[in-house]
Amino acid sequence: MKKLYxxxxxxxxNEYDSDKMVDILGANEELVKTDTPEDADVILFNTCSVREKxxxxxFHDLGRxxxxxxxxxxxxxxxxxxxxxxxxxxxVSRAPYVDVVFGPQTxxxxxxxxxxxxxxxxxxxxxxxxxIEKFDNMPPARVEGATAFVSIMEGCSKYCSFCxxxxxxxxxxxxxxxxxxxxxxxxxxxxxxxxxxxxxxxxAWRAPIARGEHAAGTEIYDFAFLLECxxxxxxxxxxxxxxxxxxxxxxxxVEAYAxxxxxxxxxxxxVQAGSDRVLAAMKRGYTTLEYKALIRKLRVARPDLTxxxxxxxGFPGETEADFEATMKLIEDVGFDNSYSxxxxxxxxxxxxxxxxxxxxxxxxxxxxxxxKRIDExxxxxxxxxxxxQQRVLVEGPSKKNPEExxxxxxxxxxxxxxxxxxxNPQRTSRLIGSFVNVKITAVMSHSLRGELVLxx
Ligand code: SAM
Ligand code: F3S
Numbered sequence: 383m384k385k386l387y388x389x390x391x392x393x394x395x396n397e398y399d400s401d402k403m404v405d406i407l408g409a410n411e412e413l414v415k416t417d418t419p420e421d422a423d424v425i426l427f428n429t430c431s432v433r434e435k436x437x438x439x440x441f442h443d444l445g446r447x448x449x450x451x452x453x454x455x456x457x458x459x460x461x462x463x464x465x466x467x468x469x470x471x472x473x474v475s476r477a478p479y480v481d482v483v484f485g486p487q488t489x490x491x492x493x494x495x496x497x498x499x500x501x502x503x504x505x506x507x508x509x510x511x512x513x514i515e516k517f518d519n520m521p522p523a524r525v526e527g528a529t530a531f532v533s534i535m536e537g538c539s540k541y542c543s544f545c546x547x548x549x550x551x552x553x554x555x556x557x558x559x560x561x562x563x564x565x566x567x568x569x570x571x572x573x574x575x576x577x578x579x580x581x582x583x584x585x586a587w588r589a590p591i592a593r594g595e596h597a598a599g600t601e602i603y604d605f606a607f608l609l610e611c612x613x614x615x616x617x618x619x620x621x622x623x624x625x626x627x628x629x630x631x632x633x634x635x636v637e638a639y640a641x642x643x644x645x646x647x648x649x650x651x652x653v654q655a656g657s658d659r660v661l662a663a664m665k666r667g668y669t670t671l672e673y674k675a676l677i678r679k680l681r682v683a684r685p686d687l688t689x690x691x692x693x694x695x696g697f698p699g700e701t702e703a704d705f706e707a708t709m710k711l712i713e714d715v716g717f718d719n720s721y722s723x724x725x726x727x728x729x730x731x732x733x734x735x736x737x738x739x740x741x742x743x744x745x746x747x748x749x750x751x752x753x754k755r756i757d758e759x760x761x762x763x764x765x766x767x768x769x770x771q772q773r774v775l776v777e778g779p780s781k782k783n784p785e786e787x788x789x790x791x792x793x794x795x796x797x798x799x800x801x802x803x804x805x806n807p808q809r810t811s812r813l814i815g816s817f818v819n820v821k822i823t824a825v826m827s828h829s830l831r832g833e834l835v836l837x838x
Pocket of ligand 2 (some may be wrong): 538546
């Protein structure tokens with residue numbers, strides 16, 4: 383049996399894309415996954431260039447598998463993702479042993495690219511953006527467990543001044559409504575109970591209403607409508623989405639929090655900074671006041687809503703006062719979690735030309751302060767859950783103790799709890815993949831502990 387080794391860098395979108403590469407190459411080339419590059423017939427690097435010196439890291443990793451190609455000339459080495467998209471043929475020029483270079487929107491063409499590499503003897507590069515073609519060429523999703531990710535859109539058209547995504551993944555393209563709903567209904571039929579709708583800006587999802595479907599014929603379905611449709615699928619009991627943009631958080635989406643109980647009370651809404659001067663330089667398109675007003679409206683619609691966010695610390699020219707404004711926003715909103723990083727200049731983005739004279743040590747100090755405060759806020763939320771009953775989707779045996787079960791709460795916390803494994807092992811294994819009520823008993827460093835509440 384031929385084997386595929388795949389190394390993934392970066393975000394959830396890349397994790398999702400890597401799973402799709404495994405599905406496609408499994409279906410077309412009968413490749414199965416291996417964790418050892420030495421055993422592989424195909425080695426893929428799915429790269430990310432959102433932060434860090436990603437390009438150099440890729441060439442470093444390629445250097446480490448180069449010798450395998452010398453030992454096995456039939457080995458195929460491929461580079462995909464955002465670095466591939468940015469560098470294209472330059473990857474082959476610098477590392478001629480690379481066989482295929484493909485972008486986030488051409489991963490479905492991998493079998494054809496590999497085939498062409500074998501027949502022509504020449505390296506293949508395809509980093510185009512063929513709109514929505516990618517979705518039409520995917521084999522049916524493989525399901526493991528009761529949760530699944532569903533990609534609903536590709537790319538981003540926001541062009542924040544610091545970000546490479548619009549250049550590497552292309553502009554926003556929404557996947558057709560019917561395709562999304564058919565995929566989710568198929569997942570529900572395979573016992574999936576929770577879906578996470580995935581994209582760079584899911585709340586920018588739009589789809590034209592087909593002629594005849596609506597008298598006006600020109601109206602557009604929006605993300606709020608998509609949420610309603612997913613909500614109507616009977617076996618889907620929980621809906622999450624990530625990530626979303628404050629500018630796209632319409633009144634209709636806010637209203638969805640009042641109307642759709644399956645939508646979780648946990649929202650990831652990247653704010654990036656709390657200084658209006660910095661937000662403007664980032665080209666985010668909102669002020670701190672507008673962001674806070676949005677959170678207030680959402681909490682009116684859903685009083686127990688917890689909010690997590692992305693922050694960039696040390697954007698060029700960030701002053702002490704700018705950073706204090708970010709800390710003030712954190713106090714005002716009360717966040718539950720953060721993906722926070724130091725600004726990293728990305729070649730080709732407008733912010734890369736700005737003077738960045740804040741010392742690195744100061745940036746690191748600011749980041750540590752921000753993360754410490756958000757961790758404290760998250761702990762307060764966790765502690766407030768002690769004694770409450772939470773609806774938990776059981777994912778499987780606990781990682782720490784296989785005698786116990788682990789699941790996730792609505793607000794995305796892992797809860798480890800004792801099933802009745804000894805007294806009723808069959809019932810315990812039946813709990814996996816279903817929702818149970820768990821009474822929270824303690825807060826641990828990265829999880830909660832609880833007790834199963836048995837139905838009378
Ligand atoms: N849709 C999201 C939003 O509304 O901001 C953005 C998704 S972006 C791919 C993921 C995160 O990477 C951003 O929220 C930002 O915090 C971070 N990021 C992007 N470019 C960055 C850079 N040049 N330096 C540091 N962090 C960056
Ligand atoms: Fe990047 Fe801004 Fe889009 S952070 S992914 S350009 S919303």
